[in-house]
Amino acid sequence: MTRPRWGFSLIEVVVVIAIVALLAGLLLSAVQQVRGAAARMQCQNHLRQLALGCHHYAAAKGQLPPGVVIGNGKPEQVPMFCSTWLVHILPYIEQSAVWEQVQAAYRADPSPFGSAHQAVAQVVIPVYGCPSDSRVSSPQVIPDSHLVKSLSSYLGVMGDNYASGDGVLYTDSQVKMVDIRDGTSQTLLIGERPPAANLTFGRWYNGRGQAFTGSLDAILGVREINLRPQGIPDCPRVVYRFEPGDFWDNCDVFHFWSPHSGGANFAWADGSVRWIPYSAARWMPALASRAGGEVVELPE
Template structure:
């Protein structure tokens, strides 16, 4: 009887060749997957900003003006240190959360103390996904902060050239009407991207003082912001440029986790990606009535 022949196994060299081919394919595939994920996150980020733009326009339609970038004396100081994002909650299908905001202020014996009321603490730590760019792995949170859990925003209102000029569309106690934007809403920035601070002290969506009880660095930012709080950073002015998670000084300027630039919302509601090479014209784009002649870069 013939012996049954056993099939030959793979040699070590053959196995090494197969492993090498698989490693090569993975090396080619992973960058492509990462690129697709980055593109998807950037698109989602743009969609978030588009919804925020629509909400701001809806607020304007109802009230005849945009919300204050940060409320301090607005409406007789009824809602002190409340950010613009909280004001548009009813326009982003968060009416229940807005009722909690109103209840927190109505029951607060001293709203100017800012952190002394438990209902405010709960809202400080309430994440709203629409306010967060999916490219930031730290978000949506909440994260531990000075006053308990804190929730953040990736999108800041453009207050103008800096925190003192108040020549943008959203700033402390602002009440800007679209008719006031004489530079043209398609040529004026309304929102921009900037991740929360490295130490998470700035970038809160609900309430915040910012640098000087003006919302600067918190939910508002200028094109050439100045440093008046120290933080071990230069005095400025700062400019539109790439940033890093571990650099506290990057809190003073617009930047994003997208490669090459950041998304901005214009006054007409459009969302555009501006590369860092657009820095020379960013300042002109932040003023609502500066009279500058500028071409929006593609």
């Protein structure tokens, strides 16, 4: 008597493999979504800490920190020349030791481009970086200077652009809370924007930006302009708006965007952190101005 042979047919094997592949794909997608959600939440937490640092600074100094200190452009005449708001809030985000390094560097050399500043410029401040961008987790070699610097994922909102002066953190700004007449819950303070693809812009320490305006380094307008050739010569001189970006496109340095899908996190002047979808781009100028009188209802 012949015993029956038990096994799988070719079709059954193919079906099983297909099911396993489908399940693996679904699992991978779920893992990526969880990681993405965790990174987005961590970014929100970072922005909340930075906004709180700005509030503590304002409570101590009577005004919000300057977006970047430029003055007359002469380091020997301008205290803490090219220092950014990210530098000025250091004592208020539990980074007093780094703040002391900054002070020592400026005492040794009033120009932030000197060798006395190189060590502190390489310090990585964890709360300044988005976990979705590995470049901000360690110092990077800057191509234009071949110096090593640390970077930031978060920029102060200048207002409409580098020259408008209608925001909260801009060149030599001295904005008081009472100056934010649109309401602190209706005015942007800080937003997400990864460093430039070629790392030319995005430094937290020496924030000279394009044409010594601070723009692109630690502060940015919501409708920024490329000041060629001081900006990025290969990018068109157009108005850049809030839209998706890419780590490998240098031109995306001119507008707010995030590695998170669909929009970006922003800290508001009241200290809250809220998500803004790219579909709300047309409302950004109104949200970036501190006293424009606009009333905005963001889409969900």
